[in-house]
Amino acid sequence: MSLAIKPAAPSGVEALARLAAGRRQRNLVTVLVLAGFCLLLLLLSLGAGAFAIAPGRVAEILLAKLGLAPQALLDGREALVVLNIRMPRLLLGALVGAALAISGALMQGLFRNPLADPGLVGVSAGAGLAAAATIVLGDRLLAGMALKLPFAALPFGAFFGGLVSTLALYLIATRNGRTSVATMLLAGVALGALAGSLTGLLAYLSDDRQLRDLTFWSMGSLGGASWTKLSAVAPIVLPLVIAVPFLARGLNALMLGEAEAYHLGIPVQRIKAIAIVLVALSVGASVAAAGVIGFVGIVVPHLIRLSVGPDHRLLLPLSALGGAALLVGADIVARLVVAPAELPIGIVTAFIGAPFFLWLLLRRGRIAEI
Amino acid sequence: MLPSPQHLPSPAPRSQRRRRLAVAALAGALALAAGGFAVSAQDNSAGASARIVAVGGAITEVLYALGLQDKVVGVDTTSQWPPEALKEKKSVGYVRALSAEGVLSLRPTLVIAVEGAGPPDALALLRESGTPIADVPEAFTADAVVNKIAVIGKAAGAAGPAQALAERVREAFVALDAQRARLPARKRVLFVLSTQNGRTMVGGRNSTADGIIALAGGINAAAAVEGYKPMTDEAIINAAPDYIVMMRHTAAHGSSADELFAAPAFSQTPAAKTKALIRMDGLYLLGFGPRTPDAARDLMGLLYPEAGIAVSDAGKAYAAP
Amino acid sequence: MGAILEARDLAFSVRGAALVRSASLALETGQMTIVVGPNGAGKSTLLKLLTGEIAPSRGEVRLEGEPLSATPAWQLACRRAVMVQNQKLAFPFSVYEVARLGLEGVGRAQGRAQKDAIVARALDTAGVIGLAERQYQTLSGGEQQRVQFARALCQLEAGRSLAQRQVLFLDEPIASLDLCHQLSLLDAAREIAAQGAAVLVVLHDLNLAVTYADRLVVMHEGAIVAQGEPSAILDDELLRGVFRVSLSFSRLPPAGQPFLLPQQHLSGLGSVVPMRAAGG
Numbered sequence: 001m002s003l004a005i006k007p008a009a010p011s012g013v014e015a016l017a018r019l020a021a022g023r024r025q026r027n028l029v030t031v032l033v034l035a036g037f038c039l040l041l042l043l044l045s046l047g048a049g050a051f052a053i054a055p056g057r058v059a060e061i062l063l064a065k066l067g068l069a070p071q072a073l074l075d076g077r078e079a080l081v082v083l084n085i086r087m088p089r090l091l092l093g094a095l096v097g098a099a100l101a102i103s104g105a106l107m108q109g110l111f112r113n114p115l116a117d118p119g120l121v122g123v124s125a126g127a128g129l130a131a132a133a134t135i136v137l138g139d140r141l142l143a144g145m146a147l148k149l150p151f152a153a154l155p156f157g158a159f160f161g162g163l164v165s166t167l168a169l170y171l172i173a174t175r176n177g178r179t180s181v182a183t184m185l186l187a188g189v190a191l192g193a194l195a196g197s198l199t200g201l202l203a204y205l206s207d208d209r210q211l212r213d214l215t216f217w218s219m220g221s222l223g224g225a226s227w228t229k230l231s232a233v234a235p236i237v238l239p240l241v242i243a244v245p246f247l248a249r250g251l252n253a254l255m256l257g258e259a260e261a262y263h264l265g266i267p268v269q270r271i272k273a274i275a276i277v278l279v280a281l282s283v284g285a286s287v288a289a290a291g292v293i294g295f296v297g298i299v300v301p302h303l304i305r306l307s308v309g310p311d312h313r314l315l316l317p318l319s320a321l322g323g324a325a326l327l328v329g330a331d332i333v334a335r336l337v338v339a340p341a342e343l344p345i346g347i348v349t350a351f352i353g354a355p356f357f358l359w360l361l362l363r364r365g366r367i368a369e370i
Numbered sequence: 371m372l373p374s375p376q377h378l379p380s381p382a383p384r385s386q387r388r389r390r391l392a393v394a395a396l397a398g399a400l401a402l403a404a405g406g407f408a409v410s411a412q413d414n415s416a417g418a419s420a421r422i423v424a425v426g427g428a429i430t431e432v433l434y435a436l437g438l439q440d441k442v443v444g445v446d447t448t449s450q451w452p453p454e455a456l457k458e459k460k461s462v463g464y465v466r467a468l469s470a471e472g473v474l475s476l477r478p479t480l481v482i483a484v485e486g487a488g489p490p491d492a493l494a495l496l497r498e499s500g501t502p503i504a505d506v507p508e509a510f511t512a513d514a515v516v517n518k519i520a521v522i523g524k525a526a527g528a529a530g531p532a533q534a535l536a537e538r539v540r541e542a543f544v545a546l547d548a549q550r551a552r553l554p555a556r557k558r559v560l561f562v563l564s565t566q567n568g569r570t571m572v573g574g575r576n577s578t579a580d581g582i583i584a585l586a587g588g589i590n591a592a593a594a595v596e597g598y599k600p601m602t603d604e605a606i607i608n609a610a611p612d613y614i615v616m617m618r619h620t621a622a623h624g625s626s627a628d629e630l631f632a633a634p635a636f637s638q639t640p641a642a643k644t645k646a647l648i649r650m651d652g653l654y655l656l657g658f659g660p661r662t663p664d665a666a667r668d669l670m671g672l673l674y675p676e677a678g679i680a681v682s683d684a685g686k687a688y689a690a691p
Numbered sequence: 692m693g694a695i696l697e698a699r700d701l702a703f704s705v706r707g708a709a710l711v712r713s714a715s716l717a718l719e720t721g722q723m724t725i726v727v728g729p730n731g732a733g734k735s736t737l738l739k740l741l742t743g744e745i746a747p748s749r750g751e752v753r754l755e756g757e758p759l760s761a762t763p764a765w766q767l768a769c770r771r772a773v774m775v776q777n778q779k780l781a782f783p784f785s786v787y788e789v790a791r792l793g794l795e796g797v798g799r800a801q802g803r804a805q806k807d808a809i810v811a812r813a814l815d816t817a818g819v820i821g822l823a824e825r826q827y828q829t830l831s832g833g834e835q836q837r838v839q840f841a842r843a844l845c846q847l848e849a850g851r852s853l854a855q856r857q858v859l860f861l862d863e864p865i866a867s868l869d870l871c872h873q874l875s876l877l878d879a880a881r882e883i884a885a886q887g888a889a890v891l892v893v894l895h896d897l898n899l900a901v902t903y904a905d906r907l908v909v910m911h912e913g914a915i916v917a918q919g920e921p922s923a924i925l926d927d928e929l930l931r932g933v934f935r936v937s938l939s940f941s942r943l944p945p946a947g948q949p950f951l952l953p954q955q956h957l958s959g960l961g962s963v964v965p966m967r968a969a970g971g
C-alpha cells in the first residue's frame with residue numbers, strides 16, 4: 001500500500017504524463033538533429049580542404065578502403081590526403097571535442113557552477129608545463145646522449161604532466177576519503193599558477209626557435225594528427241565517452257548539494273573521485289594530442305542545457321556530440337580560411353567562445369545563479 | 371488541488387529555443403557546405419613544369435637570384451625578400467608550423483626546406499606522399515652560405531647557374547676577409563633584438579647576429595650568453611659595446627637613438643657618447659643568403675667609417691635611422 | 692516491534708564547542724515526533740546526526756537495529772528521506788525535474804510510467820502540481836519548499852517497496868509557507884505517520900508543534916531537556932527556562948487542544964508571576 005500521498009485528480013496525472021511524453025519526444029528530435037549535424041560536419045571535413053578533391057573521388061577512395069571498390073583507387077596523393085591527413089584529423093577533432101565538452105559538463109556538475117571549466121583544475125596548466133619542458137629541455141637532455149627527440153615525446157610528455165598535476169590535486173584536496181570541492185578549486189588555481197610560472201621560466205630560458213614552437217603549441221592545432229597519435233588518444237577518450245553516462249544519476253543528485261545527494265543514496269565521494277579522474281584523463285589526453293584548445297568545455301554544455309535541460313542523462317552524451325561537432329567545424333574553418341596555411345584552432349574556438357562567455361555573464365540572473 | 375495562477379512571467383519555452391537552434395544549425399551547415407566546396411573547386415591544375423615550394427627566407431632569395439621564380443609556387447612567411455615573393459606566391463604558413471595538406475594542395479614537384487622547418491609530423495606526411503624534400507643545412511658562416519647556394523641550386527636542377535652564383539658570393543666573402551684583415555682595432559658590437567617590456571633581448575654566441583658581427587669584423591659584446599637571450603642592465607654596461615645594432619623594423623617602436631641611449635643601461639655604454647646606433651633590415655642582415663657579403667660589408671663600413679669602406683646604396687637605404 | 696530509530700547518548704562537538712550533549716531518543720512508527728527549542732539549541736545538528744549526515748563524537752544511532760555508520764548510503768536511502776532548508780539550484784531545473792531527483796537513488800528500478808505517477812502524486816500532495824512545468828528558480832521561497840517536500844515524498848514512495856518501515860525527516864519545512872500551506876503540509880506529514888512511517892519534524896512554532904506532535908522533544912543548549920506527550924511534559928517552569936518567555940498553557944474546548952499564549956517577555960533578570968489563564 002502506498003503512503004499517504006493521496007491519489008491525485010486523474011486529470012493532473014494525465015496532464016503531467018502527457019507533458020513528460022511530449023518533452024521526451026522533443027528531446028529525441030534534438031538528439032537526432034545533433035547527431036545528423038555532427039555526421040554532416042564529419043563528411044564535410046572529409047571532403048573540404050586546401051587540396052582540391054572532387055566529392056566523387058573522395059567517395060571512391062572511401063569505398064576502396066572498405067574493400068568495396070578496386071584497390072587501385074587507393075594510389076596517388078588524393079588517397080593519401082583523404083586517408084592519412086583528413087581522416088585521422090577529423091577523428092582526432094571529434095574525440096578531442098567530445099572529451100573537452102564532457103569534461104566541461106562534469107566540472108560544472110561537480111562544482112555546481114555553470115562557469116566551471118576543465119582549465120580550473122590545473123590539468124591544462126600541468127600538461128602545458130610538461131609540453132614546455134619537453135620542447136625546451138628535451139633537446140638539451142638528449143643531446144648528451146646523442147639522441148634525437150622522438151616525435152611522440154611531446155604528446156606523451158603533456159599527458160604525463162596532466163596526470164601528475166591531477167594526482168597532486170587529488171592528494172591535496174582529499175582528507176579521510178572526503179574530497180572538498182572548495183579546496184580542490186583553490187588547489188587547482190594554485191597548481192595552475194605554479195605550472196604557469198615554471199612554464200614562463202622555461203620560455204625565458206628558451207631560444208627563439210623553441211619560443212615559437214611553444215607559442216604555436218599553446219594556440220592548439222589538429223595539424224599533427226596521425227593514426228599513431230589517434231591510437232594513443234582513442235583508448236583514453238573512448239572509454240570516457242562510454243562510461244560517463246553511468247555517472248549521470250549521481251551528478252543529477254549532486255545538484256542538490258552533497259548532503260542531499262548522500263540522503264538520496266548516492267555514493268558521493270566515489271562519484272566525485274571518478275569524475276575528477278575522468279576529467280584529468282580526458283583533458284590531459286586532449287591537450288597532449290592537440291595543444292591548448294579553450295572554450296569548448298564552457299560553450300557546448302551550456303548550449304545543450306539551453307535546449308534539453310540540465311539532466312545529465314541527456315547532457316553528457318549530447319555534450320559529446322556537440323563538442324565533436326564544434327571542433328570539427330572549427331577545424332574546417334581553421335583549414336580553409338587562410339589556405340594553404342592554417343590557423344591554430346585555439347584561435348577559432350576562442351573567437352567563438354569568448355563573445356559567448358561574455359554574453360553568458362551579461363544575461364545572468366535570468367537563468368541561473370552564477 | 372490548489373489552483374496556481376501563473377503570475378510570474380516564464381522564460382521562452384524550451385521548444386521555441388530548440389526550434390531556433392535547429393534553424394541556425396541548418397543554416398550554418400549549408401553555409402559551410404557552400405564555402406567548403408567553393409574552396410575545393412579552386413583550379414589547382416598542375417602544369418607540366420617544375421613546381422617548387424620554398425620554406426625558408428634564404429631559400430626563396432636564392433631561387434629568385436637564380437632566376438627560378440617562375441617555378442616557385444609557394445613560400446613561407448619568413449620569405450620577405452624579394453618583396454614580391456610573398457605578394458605573388460601563395461603562403462604556406464610559418465616555417466615551423468606548416469600544413470601538410472596546404473603544401474600538397476599546391477601540387478609541388480619539390481619542396482626545398484631549411485633545416486628546422488616543421489612540424490616534424492607535416493614533413494613526415496609530405497615524404498609519405500612521395501614529394502621530394504631537399505633539406506638545406508643552416509649555419510651562420512661564409513662557407514655555410516656558399517654551401518647553401520650550391521645545395522639549393524642542385525636540388526632545383528640549376529646546378530650550373532648555382533655554381534656561378536656561389537662562386538660570386540665566395541669571391542665577395544674573400545674580398546671581405548681582406549678588408550677585415552686591414553681593420554684597425556676591433557670594435558665591440560651589441561646586437562639588440564628588442565627592448566620591449568623593459569627586457570633587452572640580445573644576440574649571444576651562435577646566433578645569426580653573432581655570425582654577421584664576426585663577418586663584419588666586430589666583436590660580439592654579448593658573447594657571454596648563448597643564443598637570443600635577455601640581458602640585465604648591469605651586464606649591458608659590462609659588455610661595453612662601441613656600437614648598438616638593431617633591426618630596422620623592430621618595434622623598439624619609435625625608439626630613436628635618443629630614446630635608446632636615454633635608458634640607464636645604454637647611457638653608460640661607450641656607444642652612448644656618439645649615439646652609435648645602426649639599424650638595418652632584418653632579413654638583409656641576418657638571412658644568411660646571397661646578399662650576406664653585401665650586408666656584412668655594409669655593416670663593416672658603418673662600424674668602421676675611418677676604414678673608408680663604401681657602403682652600398684642598398685646598405686645606406688637599409689641603414690635608415 | 693521495537694523503535695525504528697534509536698539514538699543513545701549522542702554527543703557532537705566542533706573545535707571544543709559542544710553542539711549536542713548526551714541526547715537519547717527513540718522514534719516509533721506511526722508517530723509524529725516534533726523537536727522544538729530556541730535558536731542554537733542544537734535541533735538541526737541533532738537532525739543531521741539522526742540522518743547520518745554527520746558522525747557523532749560519542750554514542751551511536753541505530754536504524755532498524757543496524758548502526759548508521761555501518762549502513763551503506765543506498766540502503767539508508769530506502770529507509771529514510773530528508774527534507775532540508777534553503778535549497779538553491781545552480782541550473783535551470785523544472786519543478787517536475789526537481790521532484791524527480793528524489794528518484795535518482797532508490798527509484799532506479801522503477802519504470803518510466805511508474806516514476807511519472809509517483810512524481811505526479813507527490814507534487815499533488817505538496818500542492819504544487821500546477822507548477823510542474825515552471826522553472827524552479829522562478830518560484831517563491833514557499834513554493835520551492837513545497838517542491839522539496841514533494842521530492843522527499845518521491846524518495847519515500849520509491850523506497851517503500853524495498854523497506855518495511857520508513858522515517859521521514861523534515862527540517863523546518865514550513866519556514867516560508869503561508870498559514871494555509873503550513874497546515875496542509877503538516878497534515879500531509881501526519882497522514883504519512885498515520886500510514887505507518889515515523890516522522891520527525893523540527894519546528895519553531897510552538898503552537899503548531901503542540902497541536903501536531905504525538906511526542907514532543909524539547910532541546911536547550913545541546914541537550915534534550917524533556918521528551919514525551921506535549922501536555923505531559925510542558926509546564927511553566929520548563930517554558931520559562933528554555934524559551935525565556937512566560938507562557939500560559941491552556942486547553943481549548945471541546946477537545947482540549949493545547950494552546951500556548953505568551954504573557955510577558957522575560958528580559959533575563961527577575962521573574963514575573965504567571966497569571967492563571969481563563970478556562971483550561
